[in-house]
Amino acid sequence: MSKYDVETIRHSAAHVMAAAVKQLFPNARFDIGPATENGFYYDFELDRSLAPEDLKSIEKAMKKLIGRKLPFERFELSRAEAEQMLRADNQVYKLERLADIPDGSVISFYRTGDFVDLCRGPHVDNTGAIGAVKLQSIAGSYFRGDESNPMLQRIYGTAFASEEELQAHLTLLEEAAKRDHRKLGKELDLFSFSENVGPGLVLWHPKGAFIRNTFETYWRDRHYQNGYELLYTPHIGRSVLWETSGHLDFYKESMYSAMEIDNSDYYVKPMNCPFQIEIYQSRLRSYRELPLRWAELGTVYRYEKSGVLHGLLRVRGFTQDDAHIICTPDQIEDEIVEVLRFSMSIWKEFGFTEIKPYLATRPAKAVGEPERWEKALAALEKAVKKAGLDCAVDEGGGAFYGPKIDLKVRDAIGREWQTTTIQFDFNLPERFDMTYIGEDGKKHRPYMVHRALFGSIERFFGILVEHYAGAFPLWLAPEQARILPITENQYQAALAMRDELRRKGLRVEIDGRQAGLGAKIKDARHDRLNYILVVGEREAADGTLAVRCRRDGELGAMSVEAVAERMLRDIADKK
RNA sequence: GCCGACUUAGCUCAGUUGGUAGAGCAGUUGACUUGUAAUCAGCAGGUCGCCGGUUCGAGUCCGGCAGUCGGCUCCA
Numbered sequence: 001m002s003k004y005d006v007e008t009i010r011h012s013a014a015h016v017m018a019a020a021v022k023q024l025f026p027n028a029r030f031d032i033g034p035a036t037e038n039g040f041y042y043d044f045e046l047d048r049s050l051a052p053e054d055l056k057s058i059e060k061a062m063k064k065l066i067g068r069k070l071p072f073e074r075f076e077l078s079r080a081e082a083e084q085m086l087r088a089d090n091q092v093y094k095l096e097r098l099a100d101i102p103d104g105s106v107i108s109f110y111r112t113g114d115f116v117d118l119c120r121g122p123h124v125d126n127t128g129a130i131g132a133v134k135l136q137s138i139a140g141s142y143f144r145g146d147e148s149n150p151m152l153q154r155i156y157g158t159a160f161a162s163e164e165e166l167q168a169h170l171t172l173l174e175e176a177a178k179r180d181h182r183k184l185g186k187e188l189d190l191f192s193f194s195e196n197v198g199p200g201l202v203l204w205h206p207k208g209a210f211i212r213n214t215f216e217t218y219w220r221d222r223h224y225q226n227g228y229e230l231l232y233t234p235h236i237g238r239s240v241l242w243e244t245s246g247h248l249d250f251y252k253e254s255m256y257s258a259m260e261i262d263n264s265d266y267y268v269k270p271m272n273c274p275f276q277i278e279i280y281q282s283r284l285r286s287y288r289e290l291p292l293r294w295a296e297l298g299t300v301y302r303y304e305k306s307g308v309l310h311g312l313l314r315v316r317g318f319t320q321d322d323a324h325i326i327c328t329p330d331q332i333e334d335e336i337v338e339v340l341r342f343s344m345s346i347w348k349e350f351g352f353t354e355i356k357p358y359l360a361t362r363p364a365k366a367v368g369e370p371e372r373w374e375k376a377l378a379a380l381e382k383a384v385k386k387a388g389l390d391c392a393v394d395e396g397g398g399a400f401y402g403p404k405i406d407l408k409v410r411d412a413i414g415r416e417w418q419t420t421t422i423q424f425d426f427n428l429p430e431r432f433d434m435t436y437i438g439e440d441g442k443k444h445r446p447y448m449v450h451r452a453l454f455g456s457i458e459r460f461f462g463i464l465v466e467h468y469a470g471a472f473p474l475w476l477a478p479e480q481a482r483i484l485p486i487t488e489n490q491y492q493a494a495l496a497m498r499d500e501l502r503r504k505g506l507r508v509e510i511d512g513r514q515a516g517l518g519a520k521i522k523d524a525r526h527d528r529l530n531y532i533l534v535v536g537e538r539e540a541a542d543g544t545l546a547v548r549c550r551r552d553g554e555l556g557a558m559s560v561e562a563v564a565e566r567m568l569r570d571i572a573d574k575k
Numbered sequence: 576g577c578c579g580a581c582u583u584a585g586c587u588c589a590g591u592u593g594g595u596a597g598a599g600c601a602g603u604u605g606a607c608u609u610g611u612a613a614u615c616a617g618c619a620g621g622u623c624g625c626c627g628g629u630u631c632g633a634g635u636c637c638g639g640c641a642g643u644c645g646g647c648u649c650c651a
Binding site for chain 1: 609
């Protein structure tokens, strides 16, 4: 066990990396080099672009510095001295960082060999305490994260107290790469993209579409059971709708451009809410019909910047599992509690058990009366408590139109995904002048909550692929079992058994190829089959199947009846 | 959108200093009739992302565009 925490080791490693860069690029200008969740980075301005080979030489130089066990020597300077020193070296970014340090604070520097860095610390005593280091990638990054600033070059790396810990981390990264939904999507023939269709527009292949369909049916059933009504709304709408909603003012650059039809501009929808509001507005509403829970699998299109597209996780056309709850102020708390309960129960069915809520409060620029914000926030907080969850608060992180709760779920290999979002909206009810007639016979403004459990079907599908590593539970599997006749002589028997299983509602195929059993097994495993059912001479004779279950291994010979029973139980248990 | 890298057969990838493209798998045809992670042989498959330039000659060098990847920014 190292006496330093891993952040200190990583931040120290960032210094060492900067020192190495200084050796190789004497004119380098430095920004900052913090530790991150999984490693560290440092931002530089260099005379030329870094190439992957540079990482090797920088890493080599780092290892030399580490081997020399150089001390981290701390010293303090006055602001004037510090400025003078940084200016002499033309360290423009450091000078800006220096200016950020409030007057009266200590201005400390650390010296490691020839490299001196403005830094608050802390560090390890000497570079020898950095047990293991690896540089990982080169990236561009804006100075201070601001698009209008120059772009610096960032090197990412990671460091640990020991080589073993580093190797364990790299193994985890490999595991994540194996599960990458883009890779598995191709391997399992689930979905693709086409240049001819356009970036970020998903083509669902039969197997992927099957899983999605099964999931959507489940989604609809669960919503009906939980008091939602389902809607359909169009994909395009006239510009006046988007003027009223405010999208054309605030969001136009993220919308696909207008198409002109009969002298009107129509826009492809980036959101479903305005359409649902139009349904609300189709007649006078009474407090007696509230709360309304309206859900829709609504396909929207957003012109996302080209650089942000990422497999299914960030696309341009996607289907939101959207719902809007329209209710009276009195009902709001119960509604939020119910949404949270509903959401968590669904996450559990997919094997996500660790769920963390984040509460985002009022930002500086916001619409809606402060007392409504407070009431909404209180409702959110109470709901989280009632659900028995601890929640982190993201101060000022809400949307301008209302506070929200986001849920993050942890997947099978410990990664967190932001999924469910529950957002108050004080903007749209106002803009569309939504009202209901209250008990007092007067018009009142309802509360409106947007809620998406999965965010988008595409994104959720991508997360599921990675969570399950492509091995879907039986109820979602497009092909639930595959019968492998050992020779052609068992084909007729296999056919009869397949049909018997199919009659029980199971999705079963036969691998009737003229190939060895080993080859058929290999392919069935590659396709992540939940059940592999082998029929040889023995099985054909007594009407059984040799069962190999993905989860439990080889189970020996079972009657067709017993196989069906077992599979139906798995399906019911969502295994 | 910005920085950088990449793009060769359906897939995964080779391709020397510029001399006119190759493997494995998949496909297909035939043989084999097989007991739990690859039976053997034949055949077919490519405007080397697209457009332009340099050159006697470009997969290879240069420029533009598109797409993808790693990040940044963004995700009213």
